[in-house]
Amino acid sequence: MENVVDARGLNHWFGSGEVKKQALFDVNLTLKRGSFTVLMGPSGSGKTTVLTLIGCLRGVQDGSVRLLGQELNGATEAHLVALRRRLGFIFQAHNLHESLTATQNVMMGVQVLGSVPDATAKQAAIHALGLVGLSDRTDYLPANLSGGQKQRVAVARALVGNPALVLADEPTAALDKDSAADVVDLLKRMGSARGTTTLLVTHDNRILDRADRILTLEDGRIVKVEDRT
Amino acid sequence: MSRLLQALFGRLPIGWLQLTHNRTRFAAALAGVAFANVLVFVQLGIMNSMGAATLRPYDFFQADIMISAGDANALADGGNVARQWLLQAMADPDVTDGMGLFLANVPWDRGEKDISLTTFGVDPAKPGFIAPEIGGDLNLLQVQDAAILDRLARGLGKEEAAAIRPQTPLAFETQGSTLTAYATFAGGGGFGGDGYMLVSDQTFLSLFPARSSAAPDHILLQLRPGVPVQSVVARLKTLISDPSLRIRSYPDAAQEDLRYQQTRRPTGIIFGFGVLIGVLVGLVIVYQVLSTDVADHLREYATFKAMGYGPQFFLSVVFEEALVLGIMGFIPGLVVGTTILTLMGRITTLPLAMTPSMAASVFLGTIVFSAVSGAIATRRLAAADPADLF
Numbered sequence: 001m002e003n004v005v006d007a008r009g010l011n012h013w014f015g016s017g018e019v020k021k022q023a024l025f026d027v028n029l030t031l032k033r034g035s036f037t038v039l040m041g042p043s044g045s046g047k048t049t050v051l052t053l054i055g056c057l058r059g060v061q062d063g064s065v066r067l068l069g070q071e072l073n074g075a076t077e078a079h080l081v082a083l084r085r086r087l088g089f090i091f092q093a094h095n096l097h098e099s100l101t102a103t104q105n106v107m108m109g110v111q112v113l114g115s116v117p118d119a120t121a122k123q124a125a126i127h128a129l130g131l132v133g134l135s136d137r138t139d140y141l142p143a144n145l146s147g148g149q150k151q152r153v154a155v156a157r158a159l160v161g162n163p164a165l166v167l168a169d170e171p172t173a174a175l176d177k178d179s180a181a182d183v184v185d186l187l188k189r190m191g192s193a194r195g196t197t198t199l200l201v202t203h204d205n206r207i208l209d210r211a212d213r214i215l216t217l218e219d220g221r222i223v224k225v226e227d228r229t
Numbered sequence: 230m231s232r233l234l235q236a237l238f239g240r241l242p243i244g245w246l247q248l249t250h251n252r253t254r255f256a257a258a259l260a261g262v263a264f265a266n267v268l269v270f271v272q273l274g275i276m277n278s279m280g281a282a283t284l285r286p287y288d289f290f291q292a293d294i295m296i297s298a299g300d301a302n303a304l305a306d307g308g309n310v311a312r313q314w315l316l317q318a319m320a321d322p323d324v325t326d327g328m329g330l331f332l333a334n335v336p337w338d339r340g341e342k343d344i345s346l347t348t349f350g351v352d353p354a355k356p357g358f359i360a361p362e363i364g365g366d367l368n369l370l371q372v373q374d375a376a377i378l379d380r381l382a383r384g385l386g387k388e389e390a391a392a393i394r395p396q397t398p399l400a401f402e403t404q405g406s407t408l409t410a411y412a413t414f415a416g417g418g419g420f421g422g423d424g425y426m427l428v429s430d431q432t433f434l435s436l437f438p439a440r441s442s443a444a445p446d447h448i449l450l451q452l453r454p455g456v457p458v459q460s461v462v463a464r465l466k467t468l469i470s471d472p473s474l475r476i477r478s479y480p481d482a483a484q485e486d487l488r489y490q491q492t493r494r495p496t497g498i499i500f501g502f503g504v505l506i507g508v509l510v511g512l513v514i515v516y517q518v519l520s521t522d523v524a525d526h527l528r529e530y531a532t533f534k535a536m537g538y539g540p541q542f543f544l545s546v547v548f549e550e551a552l553v554l555g556i557m558g559f560i561p562g563l564v565v566g567t568t569i570l571t572l573m574g575r576i577t578t579l580p581l582a583m584t585p586s587m588a589a590s591v592f593l594g595t596i597v598f599s600a601v602s603g604a605i606a607t608r609r610l611a612a613a614d615p616a617d618l619f
Contacts, residue, residue: 057615058616078539081537081538082537083537084535084536084537087537089535089536091532095528095529095532097247097526097529097532099243099250100241100243104241104246108241108533109536111240112533112536112537112538115240118235157536
């Protein structure tokens with residue numbers, strides 16, 4: 001079975017001319033279907049760049065990234081947008097829409113897949129909120145939810161469309177210890193239940209023991225690969 | 230509203246939820262749109278009333294053809310016409326009758342304030358030229374210094390006007406002579422005067438000794454019924470040997486007067502600009518609201534972009550907002566605009582009123598210009614880059 005992500009010889013630069021600076025050097029990376037991979041490294045090591053390249057949010061400059069069997073290098077913007085619909089994003093900040101209730105926020109993750117009847121989308125959203133333990137908060141606006149609850153809504157929004165790959169960027173950075181553990185367990189549990197592949201960027205050591213594989217990035221190079229299974 | 234938008238756009242009404250999230254700002258935005266609507270309504274109302282007021286005096290007479298001086302762009306404009314052309318026009322077999330029409334403004338000292346009456350001098354022996362709405366009292370004008378007064382004239386009290394009857398006439402002094410009003414008709418204040426008055430041509434000439442009976446301001450002609458007016462107009466143009474004269478059908482003369490007032494006179498141009506400025510103000514207000522809203526939600530939009538929403542989705546959100554602002558701002562705009570026009574009409578006695586066609590065209594304009602503003606505001610969306618979220 002093909003890997004969900006296969007990155008080969010990935011180089012990336014920021015800026016141009018005099019200030020052009022290389023951020024990634026010959027990065028190779030594979031994500032197996034259903035795996036839970038943690039990408040570690042100090043700030044500025046290029047973790048986020050890797051994530052945005054795999055997440056189709058930046059164009060690939062040099063090297064090859066195959067995502068779900070499709071080459072991202074040279075792909076059109078429309079193609080990248082279509083691929084993004086098969087991914088789930090979780091950000092450091094929850095990035096919920098403050099004018100929408102928890103249910104409506106999660107519905108946005110359903111409606112992006114096409115015009116779904118409103119009742120169906122709503123049902124799916126309420127189900128997803130139930131899975132993250134927020135059945136009693138479905139009609140709350142984000143302003144009335146705690147930090148951990150908001151991040152759980154964001155997890156529900158990312159997972160409601162049954163994505164093939166979940167990309168999470170320091171999802172626990174803004175959370176206390178218990179909420180952080182909750183959110184990671186949730187990702188891990190839902191991942192193994194649905195066969196979802198997860199790539200999680202963090203420098204939070206509390207998360208490491210849940211990973212199948214830990215990649216360490218330093219100065220744009222992968223310096224360590226540690227398999228836990 | 231929320232459900233309607235949901236059905237219309239086939240998705241969550243994000244624009245509506247976003248706009249109504251901050252009630253104060255939403256109210257301010259609606260007030261802005263309503264204000265622009267009121268501005269346009271008032272300017273349009275004045276423009277329309279100017280049109281109605283321009284056409285109003287033409288209703289007082291019945292004629293098929295009007296002959297005026299070459300520089301007579303409006304009823305009260307330009308030089309006079311020699312009476313000899315009336316006699317010459319009568320030579321045409323299809324012309325049945327003709328009358329010279331005299332016209333000038335007469336000041337009337339009303340104590341606290343002077344009013345100005347646009348006074349028509351007519352031939353009392355030719356009642357067929359006077360519209361039936363003036364009434365059958367034309368014989369009253371046979372008396373020297375008799376007048377039929379506009380009971381809607383500005384500055385004339387309602388009761389005072391209602392008391393004017395042949396048995397209880399109202400005498401007043403003007404131009405050094407004493408006129409006696411024996412009857413009234415419903416004229417209405419215009420832009421050129423505060424009201425109207427009808428007198429006989431003899432009385433008119435005694436009020437204005439410098440004017441001559443041989444030179445009325447306009448010549449009105451009546452034709453045999455059923456005769457094509459334009460062909461008679463064409464014939465008269467060759468028959469009358471003064472090429473500088475304007476010979477037009479009576480309705481054409483009225484329309485040309487209207488066009489002249491709206492496009493060539495400062496008042497018409499000023500109110501036309503007023504409408505334009507109202508539209509621009511509305512455009513800027515809606516653009517400002519929408520672009521601020523886009524800027525405030527760049528993070529959310531970037532998130533939606535990352536999730537895989539395409540440019541059409543964002544366009545439709547902004548259009549949804551434009552639609553909401555346009556529709557909901559129009560309602561208070563219509564209410565306030567109608568109130569202001571009614572009040573202004575009462576004070577000025579100009580025919581100022583909200584008409585359904587005015588409301589409909591302003592509504593359509595509001596929707597169109599809101600959408601245009603929305604389209605301009607979406608340019609800011611380019612700044613929502615999902616790669617910046619990490």
